[in-house]
Amino acid sequence: MGVGIQMHNYIVNPKNIEKRSFEIITEALGEKLNDVDPIKSNVIKRVIHTTGNLDMWNKLYFSEDYFDFFKRKIQNKKIYTDVNMIKSGLSKNFVKNLNIDCFISDEAISKKSKLTGISRAYLSMEKALEMEDGIFIVGNAPTALFKLLESKKKLFIIGVPVGFVGAAESKEALMKSQHSFITLPGNMGGSTIAVAIFNALIRSL
Numbered sequence: 001m002g003v004g005i006q007m008h009n010y011i012v013n014p015k016n017i018e019k020r021s022f023e024i025i026t027e028a029l030g031e032k033l034n035d036v037d038p039i040k041s042n043v044i045k046r047v048i049h050t051t052g053n054l055d056m057w058n059k060l061y062f063s064e065d066y067f068d069f070f071k072r073k074i075q076n077k078k079i080y081t082d083v084n085m086i087k088s089g090l091s092k093n094f095v096k097n098l099n100i101d102c103f104i105s106d107e108a109i110s111k112k113s114k115l116t117g118i119s120r121a122y123l124s125m126e127k128a129l130e131m132e133d134g135i136f137i138v139g140n141a142p143t144a145l146f147k148l149l150e151s152k153k154k155l156f157i158i159g160v161p162v163g164f165v166g167a168a169e170s171k172e173a174l175m176k177s178q179h180s181f182i183t184l185p186g187n188m189g190g191s192t193i194a195v196a197i198f199n200a201l202i203r204s205l
Contacts, residue, residue, distance in 0.1 A: 021049055025049060032057050039067050042204055046197070047060065050192050050193060051193065060182060060183070061175055061182070066180055066181065066182055067201070069154075069180035070201050073135050073155075073156040074098075076133055077098045078098070079099065079134055079198075080100075080102070080135070081100065081102045081194075082138045083139065083141070084104065085139070086137050086139050086140075089195035090198060091202065101128065103123075106127075109123050119141065121143045124144065125147040129148070129151055133153065133155070137194050139161065139189060139191035139192070139193060144161065145159045145161050145171070157179050157180070157181045157183075158181070158198055159174045159181055160183060162188065162189035162190040168186050171183045171184065171186070182201075
C-alpha cells in the first residue's frame, strides 16, 4: 500500500516523469552518443522521448552549421510553422518573447487555395517568405517544405514532414540544399517531432 502511494506520487509529478524518462533514455543508449556534440545529443534524446523509439538515435540529420545558424536566426524573434499543432506545442516558457505565425487558417490563404488548387501549406510558406526572416518549422506538409526550398536566401529549417507522398523527396532535397537544417529522412516525421527538435534547441541557448 505504501509503495503504491509512493509510486503514484512519483508518476503524477510531470517533472519527475520527464527527469526519469531522460535517465532511462540515457541509460538505454549507453555509449552511442558519446561522440555526439551535447546540443545534438539533447535534440536526439528529446525526439526519442517524444516518440518512445530508441531506434531514433541515429535517424536525424543535421547540417554542419545547424546550431550557429539557429542562434543567428532566433535573434529575429520570428517563427513560422506549417500547422497550428506545432504552434501550440512549443514550450511556452521559452517562446513567450517570440512571434509565432501559422497562416494555414488565414481566410485569404484558404480562398487562394480554392481558386488555384495549390495547397494551403504551400501558400502559407509563400506568405511567410515575404515577411521578416526567422525560424521555419515544417512537421506535416511536404508542400510547405518544397516551397521553402525555392528560396534563394539561406534559411534555418526544421523539416520533418510526414507521409508517403512527397515527404521523403522533400527531405532529401533539403539535405542537398544550401539551407541550414535538421531533418528526418524517409516517410517518418510529424508535428510532435518538429516540436521536440525546436524545444531542444531553444532550451540549449
